Structure formats: structure tokens, C-alpha cells
Amino acid sequence: MEPHLHALHSAGCDPIEVRTPDQLQEVTHLVLPGGESTTLRHLLDLHHLSTTILERVQNGDLALLGTCAGAILMGRDEGEDPQRWSLIDVSVQRNAYGRQIHSFIAPVQWKSGPGSGESEGIFIRAPRLEQPAPEVEILAVCGHEPVAVRQNRCVACTFHPELTADPRVHRWFLGL
Amino acid sequence: MNDQFSSPMRGIDAEDEFRTKVALAEMLRGGVIMDVTTADEAKIAEQAGAVAVMALERVPSDIRRDGGVARMSPVDKIKEIQQVTTIPVMAKARIGHFVEAEILEALEVDFIDESEVLTPADHAHHIEKSRFRVPFVCGATNLGEALRRIGEGAAMLRTKGEAGTGDVTEAVRHLRLIGTQISELTQAPSEQRMTIARDLGAPYHLVCQVAEEGRLPVPNFAAGGIATPADAALVMRLGAEAVFVGSGIFKSEDPLRTALAIVHATAHFENATELSEASRGLGEAMPGIDATRLPEAERLQNRGW
Numbered sequence: 016m017e018p019h020l021h022a023l024h025s026a027g028c029d030p031i032e033v034r035t036p037d038q039l040q041e042v043t044h045l046v047l048p049g050g051e052s053t054t055l056r057h058l059l060d061l062h063h064l065s066t067t068i069l070e071r072v073q074n075g076d077l078a079l080l081g082t083c084a085g086a087i088l089m090g091r092d093e094g095e096d097p098q099r100w101s102l103i104d105v106s107v108q109r110n111a112y113g114r115q116i117h118s119f120i121a122p123v124q125w126k127s128g129p130g131s132g133e134s135e136g137i138f139i140r141a142p143r144l145e146q147p148a149p150e151v152e153i154l155a156v157c158g159h160e161p162v163a164v165r166q167n168r169c170v171a172c173t174f175h176p177e178l179t180a181d182p183r184v185h186r187w188f189l190g191l
Numbered sequence: 192m193n194d195q196f197s198s199p200m201r202g203i204d205a206e207d208e209f210r211t212k213v214a215l216a217e218m219l220r221g222g223v224i225m226d227v228t229t230a231d232e233a234k235i236a237e238q239a240g241a242v243a244v245m246a247l248e249r250v251p252s253d254i255r256r257d258g259g260v261a262r263m264s265p266v267d268k269i270k271e272i273q274q275v276t277t278i279p280v281m282a283k284a285r286i287g288h289f290v291e292a293e294i295l296e297a298l299e300v301d302f303i304d305e306s307e308v309l310t311p312a313d314h315a316h317h318i319e320k321s322r323f324r325v326p327f328v329c330g331a332t333n334l335g336e337a338l339r340r341i342g343e344g345a346a347m348l349r350t351k352g353e354a355g356t357g358d359v360t361e362a363v364r365h366l367r368l369i370g371t372q373i374s375e376l377t378q379a380p381s382e383q384r385m386t387i388a389r390d391l392g393a394p395y396h397l398v399c400q401v402a403e404e405g406r407l408p409v410p411n412f413a414a415g416g417i418a419t420p421a422d423a424a425l426v427m428r429l430g431a432e433a434v435f436v437g438s439g440i441f442k443s444e445d446p447l448r449t450a451l452a453i454v455h456a457t458a459h460f461e462n463a464t465e466l467s468e469a470s471r472g473l474g475e476a477m478p479g480i481d482a483t484r485l486p487e488a489e490r491l492q493n494r495g496w
Binding site for chain 1: 207210212214215217220221222240241242243277296299300325454455
């Protein structure tokens with residue numbers, strides 16, 4: 016959570032940590048951090064945050080940025096555990112590159128969204144985005160693969176922009 | 192898989208590799224890493240919301256009770272645990288036993304714990320961790336020891352505490368001591384840094400880095416004696432960034448419930464209402480041993496240097 020708080024500060028806002036339903040009501044933009052999607056899902060369910068998040072997103076009342084584990088939850092529901100939210104119509108394969116030994120850093124090319132050009136992609140036991148529906152906008156690629164996508168006000172990144180000093184992704188997200 | 196990704200690590204430099212190691216440690220922050228000895232325990236841990244599991248042959252309290260030589264977990268057991276969980280799987284190697292570490296790397300465990308809980312293989316040398324692609328976590332009782340381990344390549348630290356006792360006092364002591372030593376270092380005039388490096392027995396460049404940044408260069412978690420949700424919240428309040436729980440879960444009366452409660456408490460460590468909720472109806476915690484009354488020879492924290 017802390018690297019995201021730092022990135023949001025650098026992008027010019029005053030973020031809060033959301034752990035309870037009351038805190039969730041206070042925000043207009045929510046970041047779902049990395050970590051393990053099973054753990055994240057567990058903590059969200061502990062206070063029934065998932066239901067409120069989904070309702071607010073569907074009402075157009077909340078923007079979401081998911082990185083790594085957060086991106087997994089936002090993908091298309093294909094019956095896996097933890098259950099996905101189908102907020103972005105893309106298949107998200109967990110640990111698609113393998114275990115930690117296959118984690119890597121590689122350049123990411125932006126096509127739209129936060130801007131054009133390149134930024135550093137830190138991929139940690141990263142998921143992979145597959146078969147995006149036509150309404151899903153590809154924001155960035157690494158090689159030929161989509162690594163950041165958007166549908167409506169939901170953004171999913173398979174890498175960790177919060178671990179770099181570059182606040183462009185967070186700044187752009189705050190404008191959504 | 193297309194060509195670009197068939198070997199993503201190809202050509203990665205040492206500095207980037209270290210950043211990927213620390214990045215995984217960052218992802219575990221705020222979570223609970225649970226010791227498990229079987230595939231069934233690993234499934235319970237994942238179900239309870241653990242961020243990772245530590246695969247081992249016996250939990251520390253059993254190692255303490257049984258005595259003898261404690262070694263790396265059998266390979267089949269690690270594979271079995273890897274097959275049933277999707278969260279990171281860590282495993283322990285003996286201090287200085289770089290061949291056990293090579294075996295664990297070949298198994299593609301996600302983190303290796305060079306651990307004092309196992310019987311040390313080398314009383315003079317720790318593993319040269321920077322030559323491995325798998326990240327390492329090591330125990331530390333003070334700032335000097337922490338920086339020596341980082342100097343060798345550790346990407347995560349944890350307190351040693353006193354494993355297998357269910358007594359949190361030593362983990363508290365180690366966290367407080369490291370915190371005090373960091374704050375003294377940041378306040379010391381810069382010309383004292385070499386003297387401090389000598390006194391701590393720590394690499395000078397890391398002493399300078401901590402003095403300037405006011406924090407350790409890698410995440411520091413708590414381990415050793417954490418048995419209840421309140422213990423987990425206590426170490427988080429004292430600055431630990433995540434919690435390792437060994438015997439505390441599977442030696443308690445109701446492991447799933449204890450595991451859920453410790454995850455809940457670690458996530459909400461600053462909220463007393465949540466903590467009281469997490470602490471309800473747990474049954475008996477693991478039986479404990481007063482860690483301050485242990486004879487010197489039985490103190491696991493004295494292993495390694």
C-alpha cells in the first residue's frame with residue numbers, strides 16, 4: 016500500500032488508506048494494490064467492501080486502478096479462485112510468467128492514456144492479460160503483449176508503476 | 192508464450208535483479224507468512240489469507256522439543272506444497288549451507304530463509320546470497336547483523352525473536368533495538384559513520400545509506416514467538432512491515448480460526464475495535480515458554496552472527 020500512497024502524493028493528491036466501509040465512502044478514486052490476489056480478496060470480503068466497490072463502479076461513482084493482484088480481481092470471471100469482478104473484459108492469467116525467479120524488469124511502451132513513450136515495467140510474479148474484448152482499450156504493451164488496459168473508469172496494470180519514481184500513471188488515473 | 196517473454200530475465204543486470212527481489216518483499220508488506228508442514232496446512236493458510244507460506248519439516252516448537260539436527264525440508268514435501276498453493280512458497284536453508292540453497296533455487300521456491308531455526312551448517316560464514324537469483328530473507332537481532340546480511344545480498348530481513356516459544360518478547364527487543372540504532376545513526380554527525388560501521392561490524396556504504404534515508408534499505412518483518420492476533424498487531428505497531436507466524440497457528444487449538452484472526456489483526460493493527468473482534472472465540476493459543484529463562488545453549492537467536 017505504501018508505495019501507492021507515495022506515488023499518489025507525488026501525483027498531487029492527499030490519499031487515505033481504505034480498510035473499512037466508512038473509509039471507502041470518502042474516496043472517488045481507489046487503488047487496488049499488488050500482493051496476493053487471494054489475500055486481497057480475503058481482506059476485501061472481511062468487511063464486504065467488494066459489494067460496495069462494485070456498486071459504486073457500476074454507478075460510475077468510483078474510478079479503479081488495479082496493479083498486479085488488483086488487476087487480477089478486475090478481470091473477466093472465468094470461474095477461477097479468487098472470483099473475478101468482470102469490470103474489464105479481459106482474461107487475466109495469474110503467475111503467468113512463473114515463480115519469483117522469473118520476475119523481471121522490462122520497458123513498457125505507452126500507446127495512450129498516461130502518454131506516449133516508454134516507462135520502466137517491474138513485473139513481479141506477474142499476471143498476463145489475454146483476449147481483451149473490443150471495448151477494452153490497450154494503454155501499454157511490453158513487447159507485443161498488453162500490460163495496461165482500460166475499460167470505462169477501470170484501469171488494470173500487470174506491472175508495478177508505484178515502485179518507480181515516475182508518477183505519470185497515478186496522475187493520469189486521478190484525472191479519470 | 193511469444194519470443195519476447197520466453198526468457199524475461201535474459202540480460203537482466205545485478206541491480207535490476209536485486210530490485211525484483213526487494214519488490215516481492217514489498218508485495219508481502221502488511222501480510223502474514225505462515226509456517227506449514229503439509230499440503231493440507233498450506234491450503235488452510237491460503238484460505239485464511241496468508242501472503243505466503245514457509246514450507247518446513249517441523250514447526251519451530253517441535254524442533255525445540257525434539258532436539259537433534261534440523262535441516263532443509265524434504266524436497267518432496269516442498270513440491271507437494273508448491274502444487275496446492277498459488278501464493279509464494281518460501282523454504283528454509285541452514286545458515287551457511289549454500290548447497291541446500293542451490294537445491295531450493297532449483298525447486299524455484301519464491302524466497303529462501305537462511306534460518307537460525309535450523310541447525311547451522313557453518314559457524315563462520317553465511318551464504319553469499321547475491322549470487323542467487325532467488326531472493327533471501329535472514330534474521331537479525333540488531334542493526335549491525337541486519338546490514339551484514341544485506342551486504343551479503345538479503346532482500347528482506349526479519350527479527351530472529353525466539354522461535355518456537357510463543358513468547359513475543361525477543362521479537363519486541365530486536366525491533367526496538369534496530370529502531371533505536373537507526374535513529375541514533377541518523378542523528379550522528381557524518382564524520383562518525385566509519386566509527387559506527389566499525390562498532391556495528393557493518394558495511395560502511397550501508398551505514399551511510401541508512402543514515403541518509405532513516406530506514407533499512409529492505410523491508411523488515413517480525414518473526415519469532417508471535418502467537419496471538421495481539422502479538423501480531425504489537426510487532427506491526429513497533430514498525431515491523433509484515434509478520435511471520437511459525438508454531439503459533441498450527442500448534443493452536445483451532446488453526447484456521449487463529450490464522451484468520453492473525454491475518455485480520457495484521458491488516459487492522461492500528462484499530463482496537465477490529466483487534467478485539469479478531470481476538471474473539473479463539474480457543475487456546477499455543478503453549479508457551481518464557482524466552483528469557485531459556486539456557487544460553489537453547490537460544491536459537493544466538494545462531495549466526
